[in-house]
Amino acid sequence: MDKQNIFTILLFQLTTIVIGKHVPVIGWSNSRLLEKTPTIPAGHFVNSDFLQKNYLDRLVASTAPHTICVFVIDKLSIDDITKYSDAYNSDSTGNALANLRVALETSASSIVLPSVDSSQLGSYLSSKVNGQVIELIDPSSLKDKSLDATKTNVIIFQLTTSPNTNDRENEIREADKMIEVVMSELNSMSTPYTALLTAQQAPIKKKLTVNSKDSVKVGRHILESNGQDDKFFFANYTEGACQVFFYSESVIVEKADGKDSLPQETWDTTGSNCTSTKSVFLVMSNDNGTNSYKFEMDIQLDKYNFWNVINATFTMDTNGTQLKQAIDMTFVETPKQFSYHCVQSEAKGTGSGDLKVIFNDLQMQSFKIENNQFSYPNDCIGFFSEGIWMGLVTGLIVILILAFGFGMLASLSVMDKFDDPKGKTITVAQSSE
Incomplete structure (x- = not known):
């Protein structure tokens, strides 16, 4: 792998923040031990x-x-690395992770595994090596420790971070400085080494508390919360093996006579039903006594294991005036094991009128919800941008x-x-008038 581009690869391996036990593993070595290892596509998990x-x-x-050095930080995700290393900037020197960048x-040789289903690297390696196991x-x-240079040793560093979790x-940055100190000692040794950076768990950026009879806590992991505004639109329908999560930072209804912002709180799902493992009818309603709003969505799982919203209806009753209209939400489509996410989505009315429902930072999942958390998100970004289409059309012309x-x-x-120069000259008869 090209050493000059290794840190840039962190950007393309971005998988948004994984949750629970899925943690990144980044390794580098002053030998060729990590060469010709399997390449993991972006978005794929690596099991133990x-x-x-x-x-x-x-x-x-x-x-x-050789020496195997395992750095274990309490919480870390591939998003942390791309964000705080300023990986989006091609001229960056690594920002808060400058020493990690230099090491890579x-x-x-090196490896980057964005999401690994294990944080027990240290314990596994400790049980396999024939040399010393040191935890620091x-x-x-480290400079005060004497290692047996004839055997393979494991050194495990618990990277303690600042108590200021905000x-x-x-x-x-503090963890990166600790890596710098250890790498300086390892480079001064004559034996080969391999370093691995991982975490005990991935961070959960935001927890949504569902004020329903189920008291479910839901982990959100698409965007980082600034901790200043905890208001959002959320609905949780759970019945037996069926479970649907619907989250949106805000929902705005545009009509001919103006705009309405729907309540940012947990919505009631009374009236929802689950007819089978492949069909869910979701009802989300909010009634404060003066105004009432309701969404009805028919969600189906097709034969290709993709789920989508095939029918949707929005009803609102404000100031004694009721409006009910079908809206097009067929854009909500994703594989069964994924959640759907889009920064901004517009559900236009399919009947008469100019009704339009705008969902900001929408995330939804209808199947395969585990541990009361959204699964890995499938974003709504398309494969063809306007620039690509312009290039294709121009090229075709x-x-x-x-x-x-x-x-x-x-x-x-x-x-x-x-004319044959050796033969008879060709003559063309002409008539004069």
């Missing part, structure tokens, strides 16, 4: 068995003695012009007879 077989066992099975770019908290204490960037030109050239005909 795959990690051990294809990565960890390779380190343990190495015949040459100067390594002989203070990075500077300053995430400062926590990451150029190809048609060239094809027409070559066709005209191919249709040109030449004379079937030419």
Whole structure:
């Protein structure tokens, strides 16, 4: 892997913030031990068995003695790394993760696993090596340890961070400084080393408390909350094995006579029903005595294991005036194991009138909800932007012009007879008038 581009790869491996036990694993070595390892596509999870077989066992099975250093931070996600390393800026020097960037770019081999279904790297490696196992908290204490250079040793560092949990960037910066101290000691040793950075768990950016009889807590992990505004539109329908989550930062209804902002709170799902494992009828309503609003959505799972909203209706009763209209929400479509997410979605009315419902930061999931949390999000960003379409159309026009030109050239005909200098001259009879 190109050392100059290794940190940029963190950006393209971005998977948004994974939740629960899925944590990133980033490794680098001053030897070639991490070369020719399997490449993991963005958005894919690596289970424990795959990690051990294809990565960890390779380190343990190495015949040459070396040092394996495992950095364990309490909470970390691939989003933290891309955000606080300023990975979106091609001219960045690494920002809060400058030392990690240097370690990756100067390594002989490296790996980036955005989402691994395990945080027990240290315990697994400790049980496999034939040398010493040392657990440290203070990075500077490494220089006082004597390692057996004839065996493979494991050093586990618990990276303690600032108690100020509101300053995430400062926590990451402190952990990066600890990595710098350890790397300085490892580079001064004569034996090869391999370093692995992981976490005990991934951070959950926002928790939504559902004020319903189920008292469910839901983990949101698409966008980071600034902690200043906890108001949002949310609905949770749970019945047996059926469960539907619907979240939106805000919902605005545009009509011919103006706009209405719907209540940002937990909506009632009374009237919803689950007829089978492939069909859910979701009802979301809010009635404050003066105004009432209600959404009805028919959600179906097709034969390709994609679920989508095939029918939707919006009803509102404000100031004694009732409006009920079907709205088009067929854009909500995603594989069964994913949640649907879109920064802004517009559900237009399918009947007469100019009704339009705008969902800001919409996330929804109807199937395969585990641990009361949204699954990995499938974003609504399309494959073709306006620029791509313009390029394709322009290219097609150029190809048609060239094809027409070559066709005209191919249709040109030449004379079937030419003058022979040794033969009789061709004469063309002319008549004078």
